[in-house]
Amino acid sequence: MQNMTRFLIKRILWLIPVLLGVYVLVFSVLYLCPGDPATFVLGTDATQEELDAFRHEYGLDQTYIVRLVNSMKATFLDFDFGKSYITGGSVGDQLKVRLPYTLLISYIGIALAVLIGIPLGIIAATNQNTWKDSLAILVSLFATSMPSFWFALILVMYFGLKLRILPTIGVESWKGYIIPCVATAIGGAAGIARQTRSSMLEVIRQDYIVTARAKGQKEFKVIGYHGLKNALIPVITIVGSNMAALVGNSLICENIFSIPGIGAYLISGVNRRDFPVVLGCVVVLCLIFSLTMLVLDIIYAVVDPRLRSIH
Amino acid sequence: MESVHKELLKIENLVVEYTSEDNIIHAVNGIDLDILEGETVGLVGETGAGKTTIAKSILRILPDPPAKICGGKIVFQGTDILQMKEEEIRSIRGRQISMIFQDPMTALNPTITVGKQIAEAVGLHEKLTKSERKQKAIQILEKAGISRERYDDFPHQFSGGMKQRAVIAMALVCSPLLLLADEPTTALDVTIQAQVLQMMSELKKEFHTSVLMITHDLGVVAETCDKVAVIYAGEIIEFGTAEDIFDHAAHPYTLGLFGSLPDLNSENRRLKPISGMMPDPAHLPAGCKFYDRCPHASPKCRNSVPDKRKLGQSHYVRCFYSGGNV
Ligand SMILES: Nc1ncnc2c1ncn2[C@@H]1O[C@H](COP(=O)(O)OP(=O)(O)OP(=O)(O)O)[C@@H](O)[C@H]1O
Ligand SMILES: [Mg+2]
Numbered sequence: 001m002q003n004m005t006r007f008l009i010k011r012i013l014w015l016i017p018v019l020l021g022v023y024v025l026v027f028s029v030l031y032l033c034p035g036d037p038a039t040f041v042l043g044t045d046a047t048q049e050e051l052d053a054f055r056h057e058y059g060l061d062q063t064y065i066v067r068l069v070n071s072m073k074a075t076f077l078d079f080d081f082g083k084s085y086i087t088g089g090s091v092g093d094q095l096k097v098r099l100p101y102t103l104l105i106s107y108i109g110i111a112l113a114v115l116i117g118i119p120l121g122i123i124a125a126t127n128q129n130t131w132k133d134s135l136a137i138l139v140s141l142f143a144t145s146m147p148s149f150w151f152a153l154i155l156v157m158y159f160g161l162k163l164r165i166l167p168t169i170g171v172e173s174w175k176g177y178i179i180p181c182v183a184t185a186i187g188g189a190a191g192i193a194r195q196t197r198s199s200m201l202e203v204i205r206q207d208y209i210v211t212a213r214a215k216g217q218k219e220f221k222v223i224g225y226h227g228l229k230n231a232l233i234p235v236i237t238i239v240g241s242n243m244a245a246l247v248g249n250s251l252i253c254e255n256i257f258s259i260p261g262i263g264a265y266l267i268s269g270v271n272r273r274d275f276p277v278v279l280g281c282v283v284v285l286c287l288i289f290s291l292t293m294l295v296l297d298i299i300y301a302v303v304d305p306r307l308r309s310i311h
Numbered sequence: 312m313e314s315v316h317k318e319l320l321k322i323e324n325l326v327v328e329y330t331s332e333d334n335i336i337h338a339v340n341g342i343d344l345d346i347l348e349g350e351t352v353g354l355v356g357e358t359g360a361g362k363t364t365i366a367k368s369i370l371r372i373l374p375d376p377p378a379k380i381c382g383g384k385i386v387f388q389g390t391d392i393l394q395m396k397e398e399e400i401r402s403i404r405g406r407q408i409s410m411i412f413q414d415p416m417t418a419l420n421p422t423i424t425v426g427k428q429i430a431e432a433v434g435l436h437e438k439l440t441k442s443e444r445k446q447k448a449i450q451i452l453e454k455a456g457i458s459r460e461r462y463d464d465f466p467h468q469f470s471g472g473m474k475q476r477a478v479i480a481m482a483l484v485c486s487p488l489l490l491l492a493d494e495p496t497t498a499l500d501v502t503i504q505a506q507v508l509q510m511m512s513e514l515k516k517e518f519h520t521s522v523l524m525i526t527h528d529l530g531v532v533a534e535t536c537d538k539v540a541v542i543y544a545g546e547i548i549e550f551g552t553a554e555d556i557f558d559h560a561a562h563p564y565t566l567g568l569f570g571s572l573p574d575l576n577s578e579n580r581r582l583k584p585i586s587g588m589m590p591d592p593a594h595l596p597a598g599c600k601f602y603d604r605c606p607h608a609s610p611k612c613r614n615s616v617p618d619k620r621k622l623g624q625s626h627y628v629r630c631f632y633s634g635g636n637v
Contacts, residue, residue, distance in 0.1 A: 210374075216404035229420070
């Protein structure tokens with residue numbers, strides 16, 4: 001347990017350089033990218049004075065280093081993400097409002113993927129070389145090969161436009177979440193199912209599974225307890241890589257469905273050279289991602305005792 | 312002495328095959344074997360002879376596919392195990408019949424504590440509270456020489472010998488009527504081997520457990536077995552009391568293995584290698600399976616399989632050569 005705490009503290013401390021590094025990187029890319037925010041925001045017919053005033057207000061007239069240091073100080077010490085160039089409103093406030101939408105969609109998507117993928121993989125593995133297995137392989141192969149926005153559009157066409165039982169955009173009611181969540185989940189579910197199947201096939205050949213049977217354990221528990229506990233270890237890795245896709249998914253899904261989340265905010269920031277918005281969104285997404293990976297690492301250690309003793 | 316004991320397990324004409332892509336492996340070819348209450352029966356033979364397959368058939372835990380029990384009966388306390396429903400055999404597994412697996416390194420689940428795995432076996436067969444189950448698991452672990460502090464350890468924190476003992480503890484925790492011990496001492500060094508055998512014999516005394524002792528070690532046979540079955544290419548070619556087999560062996564194969572047995576206390580207690588190889592179980596010869604390696608082979612042996620020939624009260628041999636009793 002003491003090991004575990006040390007491991008946790010170490011992992012949390014690691015977040016600091018990761019976040020700082022990402023910040024510097026994104027800041028520099030934005031700094032280097034062509035296009036002057038002032039002209040972009042005020043338009044080409046703005047006077048020189050107007051442009052200068054704008055630049056001064058947002059500190060754009062200072063050197064790279066000064067701007068970087070100032071903006072990092074504000075972000076990481078005062079948790080102030082600055083003002084939007086376009087609206088002049090606080091980026092931090094916007095992020096706070098938008099974060100729940102993104103979290104909801106991403107995590108429901110992942111949870112759905114896990115809940116569909118793992119049982120599917122187990123069924124395929126325990127029925128190896130039967131039609132159930134072949135069907136599961138075929139469906140998951142198809143689902144992994146198709147991008148999630150394609151599923152989103154299919155679902156919108158069928159349930160939204162043809163059957164008219166689900167809203168096609170917006171999240172005013174809970175129904176609005178169904179299509180985006182399912183669309184994000186499908187690809188992930190397929191990947192998880194394939195990994196679960198192959199690691200389960202490996203695991204059910206092991207001696208300790210026979211030991212569990214020889215004890216008189218029920219087949220359901222032999223597979224679901226003794227088998228799954230071991231088969232899950234590589235599956236967690238796949239869930240982790242789905243987490244990485246989560247960022248991309250939120251960008252696409254939020255735009256397709258006009259969901260006012262971080263992803264949609266990020267895209268609008270990029271399109272309008274609204275650097276504080278871009279930086280704020282990236283920091284938040286990076287934080288979500290890192291924290292999720294941390295949770296996965298903890299799950300890893302819980303599931304696999306051999307890892308625990310290494311840390 | 313045997314007459315007072317009742318029959319516990321009776322295997323009749325058991326046939327087991329493994330099906331692989333292009334051929335059928337005849338692993339067990341019509342075996343008869345009786346085990347009486349409280350008795351230890353040794354099962355000895357070369358690697359690949361079918362020993363583990365027999366033990367797993369008794370618990371019906373062979374991997375299917377590829378394994379298939381093609382015929383025979385395994386009668387345990389009057390009921391044929393092979394005809395039982397899934398729930399019936401499950402209530403016997405671990406409770407009335409349990410097995411010590413050949414490889415202790417892989418027999419324990421790496422993600423569950425050793426103590427929990429043993430307590431699980433208790434919980435499956437006895438209605439006890441959680442703490443009673445734990446208590447019982449701790450007791451058996453301590454009997455096996457593993458201190459109670461190690462209850463919450465995971466298998467990877469155990470040494471090989473400790474794993475072996477934990478596996479034995481797990482098999483014995485519900486005090487079974489029949490223990491299938493598949494080479495329980497091969498993974499151990501000599502001193503721990505002695506301890507483990509000691510422990511098994513104590514438990515045997517306490518619970519009056521019968522044992523099917525699979526081993527390559529003649530010392531173990533001499534020390535623990537009342538009867539011995541010698542198996543060759545999936546057939547029992549000689550069976551008898553330990554004395555019959557050690558002192559009056561009749562089959563040339565048994566003679567090769569046991570005949571010139573050196574001093575039991577010397578290093579060389581393993582089965583003696585015999586020149587030649589066991590026939591490929593996918594392409595078994597028509598007659599006696601030992602034909603190729605037999606010093607007394609005659610044309611008759613090539614074409615027909617020898618029947619059981621009775622030599623004593625329980626002693627029989629499957630061999631045509633009768634001058635073998637040297
Ligand atoms: N899962 C399997 N698939 C295919 N063939 C198998 C399988 N398990 C065992 N066999 C074959 O069945 C025969 C008997 O194997 P078994 O494991 O019963 O031998 P054994 O007497 O226990 O040998 P050892 O002393 O090496 O443990 C061997 O020819 C082996 O190759
Ligand atoms: Mg074996």
